Amino acid sequence: MYCGESRGATVDHFEPVARNPLRTFDWLNHLLACTPCNSHEKGEQFPLDADGHPLLIDPTAEDPFEHLLLTLSLGVYRPLTPKGQATIDVLGLNRRGLPNGRMHARKVVELALHAWDRAHAHARSDETQKHVQTVQDQPFADVCQSMLRQAFSPGADLVFSDAPDLLALLRRDDLRAALLR
Numbered sequence: 001m002y003c004g005e006s007r008g009a010t011v012d013h014f015e016p017v018a019r020n021p022l023r024t025f026d027w028l029n030h031l032l033a034c035t036p037c038n039s040h041e042k043g044e045q046f047p048l049d050a051d052g053h054p055l056l057i058d059p060t061a062e063d064p065f066e067h068l069l070l071t072l073s074l075g076v077y078r079p080l081t082p083k084g085q086a087t088i089d090v091l092g093l094n095r096r097g098l099p100n101g102r103m104h105a106r107k108v109v110e111l112a113l114h115a116w117d118r119a120h121a122h123a124r125s126d127e128t129q130k131h132v133q134t135v136q137d138q139p140f141a142d143v144c145q146s147m148l149r150q151a152f153s154p155g156a157d158l159v160f161s162d163a164p165d166l167l168a169l170l171r172r173d174d175l176r177a178a179l180l181r
């Protein structure tokens with residue numbers, strides 16, 4: 001959960017127990033998270049807006065991409081809403097190490113997708129599956145999800161100006177079906 005860097009080794013109470021003891025054993029309040037996100041960044045923080053609604057994106061109920069935009073060239077998250085801003089701040093989503101990790105993930109995904117394309121063109125299904133697996137096993141799954149979404153955004157040509165072949169691939173139905181299956 002949250003940064004997407006690791007597979008997570010701790011369980012975060014999304015709404016802190018100190019704030020709402022009734023949610024201590026609520027299944028959807030238990031989120032797998034890494035130690036830096038859970039302990040070093042979030043801790044007991046749970047900011048609210050002026051109306052008393054949570055200002056953190058709840059990943060069990062909300063689509064993070066409605067509040068956050070990943071700048072693929074920099075690996076940095078930008079807020080689209082106040083909730084996005086609070087989530088970036090509280091969880092340190094742009095902390096040292098994460099942007100570089102996301103930029104690396106973008107490159108790995110790009111290489112794997114081109115390899116998938118070549119294997120697909122020769123109808124080598126074992127190989128295509130291997131390349132899909134490479135993408136799915138990557139940390140920072142949010143990077144590939146962002147790429148697939150931004151391929152159809154109005155600014156897509158600009159976002160992928162350095163990689164028009166990649167953009168064409170990301171828009172292909174067969175590739176999207178293989179990745180999103």
Ligand SMILES: [Zn+2]
Pocket residue numbers: 001002003004005006033034035036037038
């Ligand atoms: Zn984390």
